[in-house]
Structure formats: structure tokens, C-alpha cells
Amino acid sequence: MPDVEITCVQCREVFIFTEKEQEQFYQRNMMTPQRCLRCRSKKAAQRADAPTKYEIICDNCGKHDSVPFQPKTGRSVLCRDCYEAGRSRARSV
Ligand SMILES: [Zn+2]
Ligand SMILES: [Zn+2]
Known part of the structure; x- marks a missing residue:
């Protein structure tokens, strides 16, 4: 051939x-x-x-979201909104 x-x-x-x-x-x-x-x-x-997505349920508002990392068991996980809110709050203090 x-x-x-x-x-x-x-x-x-x-x-x-x-x-x-x-x-x-x-x-x-x-x-x-x-x-x-x-x-x-x-x-x-x-x-x-392709990033692996892990399904989470936000500890703060109960919303379903996905995160690009494996959430540690026993630790609170936050959805993107709550995470961002917490971060900006920490920055303004
Ligand atoms: Zn080609
Ligand atoms: Zn949330």
C-alpha cells in the first residue's frame, strides 16, 4: 500500500x-x-x-454547585457565590 x-x-x-x-x-x-x-x-x-468536577452542596446556602477540586470530608464547602462573598468580606476587613 x-x-x-x-x-x-x-x-x-x-x-x-x-x-x-x-x-x-x-x-x-x-x-x-x-x-x-x-x-x-x-x-x-x-x-x-478537562477539569474534573465535583458536585457539592453549599454549606452556607444549600445550593448545588460543582468545584474543580475534591472537597475534604468534614470541612464545609461553599458554592462559588458564597466563596466569593467570603473572600471579598475578608479582604475589606
Ligand atoms: Zn489537523
Ligand atoms: Zn452558597
């Missing part, structure tokens, strides 16, 4: 789908890639970077 030139559907750049890659893809029964290696790795990186 010769190398194939494919236009990336994302960045419109032409990339080479090499003979070796084709073999690997066909062995795994995968479709011909539609994105260049750069866009593919970018996509994978985005998935890895």
Missing part, C-alpha cells in the same frame, strides 16, 4: 497517512483517520486536561 495524502478535516492541512500507519489501522479495524496527527494529539490532550 502506498502512502496516502489526506486533508485534515480540522485544520485543512494535508498530512501523510503512511504505509506503516495504514497497516496498524487496518489491523485494528479502524477507519482512515480524518485528522492530522497534530489535531489528533491535541484532541487527546484536551480530554486529559
